[in-house]
Amino acid sequence: xxxxxxxxVLEHFRHPRNVGKIEDADGKSIEGSPACGDxxxxxxxxxxxxxxxxxxxFESYGCASNIATGSIITELAKGKTLDEAKKITWKEASxxxxxxxxxxxxxxxxxIEGLRxxxxxxxxxxxxxKDREPTTVEIVRKRLKKVMNPISGLDxxxxxxxxxxxxxxxxxxxxxxxxENHQFAxxxxxxxxxxxxxxxxxxEVVVDFTE
Amino acid sequence: MxxxxxxxxxxxxxxxxxxxxxxMKPCFFDTYxxxxxxxxxxxxxxxxxALDEARETLGKAxxxxxxxxxxxxxxxxSSNMALKGVALALGKKKGKHIIVSKIExxxxxxxxxxxxxxxxxxxxxxxxDEGFIDLxxxxxxITDETILVSIQHANQEIGxxxxxxxxxxxxxxKGTLFHTDATHTFRRVPxxxxxxxxxxxTVSAHTLHGPKGIGGxxxxxxxxxxxxxxxxxxxxxxxxxxENIPGxxxxxxxxxxxxxxxNIQLQAMRDRIIDRxxxxxxDTTLNGHRWKRLPQNVNIxxxxxxxxxITLHLDMHGFAVSTGSACFSRSLQGSHVxxxxxxxxxxxxxxxxxxxxxxxxxxxxxxxxxxxxxxVQELRKISPLGKERYGEEDKNEVSI
Numbered sequence: 145x146x147x148x149x150x151x152x153v154l155e156h157f158r159h160p161r162n163v164g165k166i167e168d169a170d171g172k173s174i175e176g177s178p179a180c181g182d183x184x185x186x187x188x189x190x191x192x193x194x195x196x197x198x199x200x201x202f203e204s205y206g207c208a209s210n211i212a213t214g215s216i217i218t219e220l221a222k223g224k225t226l227d228e229a230k231k232i233t234w235k236e237a238s239x240x241x242x243x244x245x246x247x248x249x250x251x252x253x254x255x256i257e258g259l260r261x262x263x264x265x266x267x268x269x270x271x272x273x274k275d276r277e278p279t280t281v282e283i284v285r286k287r288l289k290k291v292m293n294p295i296s297g298l299d300x301x302x303x304x305x306x307x308x309x310x311x312x313x314x315x316x317x318x319x320x321x322x323x324e325n326h327q328f329a330x331x332x333x334x335x336x337x338x339x340x341x342x343x344x345x346x347x348e349v350v351v352d353f354t355e
Numbered sequence: 356m357x358x359x360x361x362x363x364x365x366x367x368x369x370x371x372x373x374x375x376x377x378x379m380k381p382c383f384f385d386t387y388x389x390x391x392x393x394x395x396x397x398x399x400x401x402x403x404x405a406l407d408e409a410r411e412t413l414g415k416a417x418x419x420x421x422x423x424x425x426x427x428x429x430x431x432x433s434s435n436m437a438l439k440g441v442a443l444a445l446g447k448k449k450g451k452h453i454i455v456s457k458i459e460x461x462x463x464x465x466x467x468x469x470x471x472x473x474x475x476x477x478x479x480x481x482x483x484d485e486g487f488i489d490l491x492x493x494x495x496x497i498t499d500e501t502i503l504v505s506i507q508h509a510n511q512e513i514g515x516x517x518x519x520x521x522x523x524x525x526x527x528x529k530g531t532l533f534h535t536d537a538t539h540t541f542r543r544v545p546x547x548x549x550x551x552x553x554x555x556x557t558v559s560a561h562t563l564h565g566p567k568g569i570g571g572x573x574x575x576x577x578x579x580x581x582x583x584x585x586x587x588x589x590x591x592x593x594x595x596x597x598e599n600i601p602g603x604x605x606x607x608x609x610x611x612x613x614x615x616x617x618n619i620q621l622q623a624m625r626d627r628i629i630d631r632x633x634x635x636x637x638d639t640t641l642n643g644h645r646w647k648r649l650p651q652n653v654n655i656x657x658x659x660x661x662x663x664x665i666t667l668h669l670d671m672h673g674f675a676v677s678t679g680s681a682c683f684s685r686s687l688q689g690s691h692v693x694x695x696x697x698x699x700x701x702x703x704x705x706x707x708x709x710x711x712x713x714x715x716x717x718x719x720x721x722x723x724x725x726x727x728x729x730x731v732q733e734l735r736k737i738s739p740l741g742k743e744r745y746g747e748e749d750k751n752e753v754s755i
Binding site: 157158160163164165174181182183184185203204205206207208210211247248250251294325327328330331 | 668680700739
């Protein structure tokens with residue numbers, strides 16, 4: 145019998161590490177994906193002298209890959225400096241888990257986002273963030289790199305699904321190279337909105353499809 | 356991993372009954388000839404007789420004449436045929452308007468959407484929070500151009516059984532055809548084509564311990580329907596293709612094996628599962644009507660947890676169930692049925708469907724409830740949701 149999940153994924157799913165909440169955490173975040181509805185909360189404690197993550201906990205409202213990725217990133221991040229932890233990629237987490245199904249990339253990427261946001265939250269609260277920059281096409285593109293294309297498990301930009309990005313007075317139009325009635329179109333659209341709308345100077349986001 | 360596997364996803368598929376297999380066997384080894392060659396040779400006549408016998412059983416089960424029943428490859432084909440066959444027959448003559456409910460199963464829903472892309476106008480009727488359509492909305496939606504109303508007999512996920520007699524009467528009164536998808540009600544809930552004004556009924560063997568790949572469509576005498584699967588002249592020249600005689604014989608046998616007592620037993624197990632979960636596990640919502648529901652169906656949302664995680668944990672304990680969670684679906688969309696009854700994303704995400712069969716026991720029903728209680732409690736401990744409730748440990752207590 146073969147599951148779509150590796151033994152390591154199943155092991156972390158059954159016995160997730162570092163589960164829970166840190167009251168008065170130095171940095172925390174809650175990331176959610178409307179495309180599949182999963183959520184991850186990440187809490188970190190930071191040693192201000194070494195800038196290393198001294199403790200980390202997570203909570204998950206999600207499927208097996210979401211829980212397993214949450215668990216593995218706590219193991220990967222613990223003891224690392226903030227700069228090192230920021231650089232942990234989805235690929236590294238996935239490799240450490242012995243691989244994840246492509247279609248599950250979008251729910252597992254949440255844990256990585258969660259870790260980065262918790263670090264960002266720490267940096268913001270400790271005055272370590274640079275000034276806000278105005279949104280550009282490049283910034284939008286960078287955000288779209290975090291939206292997974294469930295067909296391949298890779299991001300939208302890499303899989304050439306982003307046909308056009310329009311930007312005018314805070315109105316953003318993203319054109320995706322898929323038919324509007326494609327099985328993943330609604331999920332992709334929701335996830336793009338979720339990623340672009342929070343940009344501080346964005347007023348409206350429109351997602352169009354090519355057919 | 357568990358050695359003993361307990362299958363509780365019987366609306367998806369069922370285990371074949373050995374007696375069905377026995378009934379099918381002669382059709383593979385003796386009556387394997389083409390039934391249409393009745394004027395040619397003895398084996399052909401025997402094959403024809405086997406097919407006619409099966410058809411007669413199916414017709415009787417629906418209180419219909421044998422020639423009002425045609426065999427298909429299953430409910431997907433039957434529903435496609437009902438919608439597209441009527442659309443082809445009446446689209447140019449009467450009109451291009453079809454009415455379906457929002458929570459139909461995919462064969463009806465996607466056939467409607469496909470026709471919509473071809474220029475048909477589709478009305479998708481709302482349902483209330485238990486899954487019932489509004490008869491007034493139905494009546495108001497039917498126009499002179501309406502060629503078909505297709506409302507399921509019972510819902511595939513939440514089990515709600517519609518009042519199809521009233522729906523049929525409205526359709527009759529307004530002069531439009533009525534199709535019902537009875538995939539999950541056939542032999543489980545009374546369905547009498549002699550009493551209910553319904554023109555087309557979709558049924559299937561796979562929900563009744565029959566074989567896969569065989570189903571049927573009841574077509575009331577005189578119903579305008581155009582053949583769209585072209586080829587030979589089989590099935591009263593309505594559906595081409597070599598007859599699946601083993602399937603037909605198996606379907607007929609399976610139909611005969613469902614006795615009223617079995618449905619009473621299924622209902623007793625259903626009620627026990629529902630009552631124990633709702634009483635013993637906090638923050639649960641029953642999806643569908645409490646008693647106007649399929650005798651074999653339980654569907655409950657467990658708040659603050661995700662369905663795929665529940666199903667995977669249950670699988671590790673040996674139980675097979677399904678969920679309306681987006682994570683579980685191939686389109687990454689949560690159940691359109693749970694959304695249809697006004698449920699939010701979270702309710703779809705945590706919904707679990709248990710569907711029972713002849714081979715389940717009351718011990719298994721108890722075991723799944725106990726395991727569910729454990730699994731849900733564990734998953735709630737790691738969920739960021741509902742913490743304001745579970746901050747105090749005792750509120751996450753289950754009492755099964």
